Amino acid sequence: MSVVAVLIGFSLIVAGGFLGAFLWAVKSGQYDDKYTPSVRILFEDKTTTVNNKNEIRQNNSKTKESS
Amino acid sequence: MVFQLLNENGLCNYYTMESNPGISKKNSPEAKKFDFLDDESVTTRLLTFNSPEFAKTLLFIPSIHCSSCIWLLENLHRLNPGVIQSSVNFPERKVSVTFSPSRTSLKEIAVLLTAIGYEPKLSFEDLESTRENSFQKSLYYKVGIAGFAFGNIMLLSFPEYLAIDASSQALKTIFGWLIILLSLPVFFYCSSGYFTSAYKSLRSKAINIDLPLALGILAFYSRSLFEILSRTGPGYMDSFAGLIFFLLIGKIFQNKTFDLLNFERNYRSYFPIAVTVKKEGIESSVPLSKVSIGDRLIIRNNELIPVDSVLVSGAAHIDYSFITGESELIQKQIGDLIYAGGRQAGNSIEVVTSKNVSQSYLTQLWNDSALNKKLKGQMATFSGKVSKYFTMVLLAIAFGALVFWSFTSLSEGLRAFSAVLIIACPCALALSTPFALGNTLRILSRNNLYLKNTTVVESLTKITHIIFDKTGTITRHKQGIITFEGATLSQTEMSLIKSLTYNSTHPLSKQIYHSFSGSAALPATLFTETEGAGIEGFIDNRYIKCGSMKFIQATLNESTFIEAPENSDISSVYVSIDNIYRGRFLIHNLYREGTDSLFAKLRATYTLSILSGDSPREAARLQELTGNEVDMRFNQSPYDKLSRVQDLQKVNQKVLMIGDGLNDSGALLQSNVGISVSEDILNFTPASDGIMEASALASLPAILQFAADSVLAIKISFAVSALYNIFGLYYAVTGLITPLFAAVLMPISSVTVIGLTVSLTTFFARRRGLRL
Numbered sequence: 001m002s003v004v005a006v007l008i009g010f011s012l013i014v015a016g017g018f019l020g021a022f023l024w025a026v027k028s029g030q031y032d033d034k035y036t037p038s039v040r041i042l043f044e045d046k047t048t049t050v051n052n053k054n055e056i057r058q059n060n061s062k063t064k065e066s067s
Numbered sequence: 068m069v070f071q072l073l074n075e076n077g078l079c080n081y082y083t084m085e086s087n088p089g090i091s092k093k094n095s096p097e098a099k100k101f102d103f104l105d106d107e108s109v110t111t112r113l114l115t116f117n118s119p120e121f122a123k124t125l126l127f128i129p130s131i132h133c134s135s136c137i138w139l140l141e142n143l144h145r146l147n148p149g150v151i152q153s154s155v156n157f158p159e160r161k162v163s164v165t166f167s168p169s170r171t172s173l174k175e176i177a178v179l180l181t182a183i184g185y186e187p188k189l190s191f192e193d194l195e196s197t198r199e200n201s202f203q204k205s206l207y208y209k210v211g212i213a214g215f216a217f218g219n220i221m222l223l224s225f226p227e228y229l230a231i232d233a234s235s236q237a238l239k240t241i242f243g244w245l246i247i248l249l250s251l252p253v254f255f256y257c258s259s260g261y262f263t264s265a266y267k268s269l270r271s272k273a274i275n276i277d278l279p280l281a282l283g284i285l286a287f288y289s290r291s292l293f294e295i296l297s298r299t300g301p302g303y304m305d306s307f308a309g310l311i312f313f314l315l316i317g318k319i320f321q322n323k324t325f326d327l328l329n330f331e332r333n334y335r336s337y338f339p340i341a342v343t344v345k346k347e348g349i350e351s352s353v354p355l356s357k358v359s360i361g362d363r364l365i366i367r368n369n370e371l372i373p374v375d376s377v378l379v380s381g382a383a384h385i386d387y388s389f390i391t392g393e394s395e396l397i398q399k400q401i402g403d404l405i406y407a408g409g410r411q412a413g414n415s416i417e418v419v420t421s422k423n424v425s426q427s428y429l430t431q432l433w434n435d436s437a438l439n440k441k442l443k444g445q446m447a448t449f450s451g452k453v454s455k456y457f458t459m460v461l462l463a464i465a466f467g468a469l470v471f472w473s474f475t476s477l478s479e480g481l482r483a484f485s486a487v488l489i490i491a492c493p494c495a496l497a498l499s500t501p502f503a504l505g506n507t508l509r510i511l512s513r514n515n516l517y518l519k520n521t522t523v524v525e526s527l528t529k530i531t532h533i534i535f536d537k538t539g540t541i542t543r544h545k546q547g548i549i550t551f552e553g554a555t556l557s558q559t560e561m562s563l564i565k566s567l568t569y570n571s572t573h574p575l576s577k578q579i580y581h582s583f584s585g586s587a588a589l590p591a592t593l594f595t596e597t598e599g600a601g602i603e604g605f606i607d608n609r610y611i612k613c614g615s616m617k618f619i620q621a622t623l624n625e626s627t628f629i630e631a632p633e634n635s636d637i638s639s640v641y642v643s644i645d646n647i648y649r650g651r652f653l654i655h656n657l658y659r660e661g662t663d664s665l666f667a668k669l670r671a672t673y674t675l676s677i678l679s680g681d682s683p684r685e686a687a688r689l690q691e692l693t694g695n696e697v698d699m700r701f702n703q704s705p706y707d708k709l710s711r712v713q714d715l716q717k718v719n720q721k722v723l724m725i726g727d728g729l730n731d732s733g734a735l736l737q738s739n740v741g742i743s744v745s746e747d748i749l750n751f752t753p754a755s756d757g758i759m760e761a762s763a764l765a766s767l768p769a770i771l772q773f774a775a776d777s778v779l780a781i782k783i784s785f786a787v788s789a790l791y792n793i794f795g796l797y798y799a800v801t802g803l804i805t806p807l808f809a810a811v812l813m814p815i816s817s818v819t820v821i822g823l824t825v826s827l828t829t830f831f832a833r834r835r836g837l838r839l
Contacts, residue, residue, distance in 0.1 A: 002237075002238070004238060005238065005241050008223070008241075008242075008245065011222075012219065012245070015215060015218070015219060016215075018215075019211060019212065019215040022211045023208060023211055023212075026204055026207045026208060026211070027204075031203075031204070031207055032156070033156045033157065033158060033159070034158070035157045035158050036137060036154075036155050036156055036157040036158075039134045039137050039157070040137060040141065040155075042134075043137075043138050043141070
């Protein structure tokens, strides 16, 4: 029956992972605005070039580092 | 203009996104308006992050209203290459713009936004502080952790409940330790709020619901810990974690906030960030905080005068409706003192400041020592009152059980003692209030009344006296809107009508007279006014008649006839010239629709009064509309209104103040409940307990009744949860309680109470005819 202890351990790790994901989501501000992203996902961005996107991403990481 | 801008940048999709996007911009863009953004000291405070290559700002844009807006605003980088990224927060109507200061500036962005119809609203207040929402975040953390612990502890407790493999002692020990481990953050982090609140209530000697709650939590936890560690039982950790989880969910429900609205506005939100200062012939934009006595300010059309000052040049026509409610323009001579808060109508004027911003007449209303105190006489909430007795009874029973069982054995006594505290833990009591009032808040917001928090609902039920402001509250802000129906009038005809109406003092005549600009009045001969019918007279040898349909029809030539339907909300004035029907004026009522029935309904239960900053010229009409019992006072200054509320409170009246402008702000703060009325809730509203859209005013009686209903709903659910408690207490006192019993009873009672309160409040709302 001691295998149960191992299984419980695993289940806690998995559940803890989800808890961590939730806490991270709250921390990164995903619960601040619960409406806009639902609209944003429907927009097409044909004209946005790859360069542009990369630039955005780079700058994003810049803010995070500096703030 | 907008189209051009978009077209150039290949954003034509904008117009295909939604069939009717965009409110067209109301004011033509004035780049000058944003001149103050050139000032470094202003911009650095508006930027949340600043470096030479990279800057970030958060702008409030009230005109965001549809999904196309989001799309357009998030494509700002294509309209201005200096913008790196922009992202919209729709519920808060805010745009976060990231740009590179070397390629563009905050001013350019503000001008661009204004050009495409999204003027950012920048106010003095923005520079002073930012709002916190870390409270909401920590609540989410707590719920997440409590939920996690609740589920896992329950899982680990199952073997115990079902008595599976009770022989395996080692496994039991492991489970026990895991449960303790999981419960630690619940006790020390998630429930910490209840302990601090209980401690505060003890110190201020005002017992609130959190005190018995904290006692229950403490009993729950220490007994469970003891049982697990001493291996005498499995403890109640699952019920404990579940309790905290439900309580926190209730808290989230109760704290539903309206991100969009700001209930704490003071004069700062009304004032511009910067003003134009003229120094040695050079105009420059200066932040308001840097304006000092003796500065020469230029006030353009429609700009607010931010400081008490003296007029030095220009024709000043000041609209003081902001402060006094009186909408008629006041003319000022050179050398006259102009109080802050007035709005210039007409050409630019120049003034010299005579006081500091914080010492102006208007701002002193806020700095008044009477208002700086915590004025709201804290009204005792129902749950507060109950929990006082509840705690005493609870402690009496718990100690009674302790003493009784101690005759048998001390450990038995302690068990009974903790069992009482656990079972009687007022979780159901603590849940019913947040859920009932939270739901009430939600329903009221559907009916365009947005309350600051849930305690306002309870305060609403205790109101005995309602004070209305006149201008902007029971009347519309603008003068009645006048439209003309019929063939277009020529210039001479207009001047004829204007001249005729000039002779009459009837309100409708006055309004028609004011609706025509220019053309001076000509003398009228043989002018007669027939009461309740109309006016007639000869001007320039032409016979002109204005009045009711019957009055006009009596003398009309047969060739012309009237086929216009009547509408009760709109007054029509028919016009004939030389006995030929010319058309009619439609004058929308100055008073909001349903004002008379509103007063008729409220009269039965409340004492009503009207405080107006206006002159009493409309007193008779108002009396007719509202009934005789209404106490009316005119020419009330903001201070008069404030002291009137204080006087009423001295004779134990609970006052509900309904007002709109800055002139009511003192009274709104002083009153037990202050609700500010606004045509557009995104506009500035003074600090208050609630913001109401003007259209909701007619449903005020239903709203007040519904508030009382929600308190009734709380009482009913209190009674139900008390039944659970008595039932559970019986077992607790007799020492028969088991963890399984607690684990079943606790969630059942919580869920019943939650379901009951929510469905009761919804039911009551439907009965009162409110929108759900």
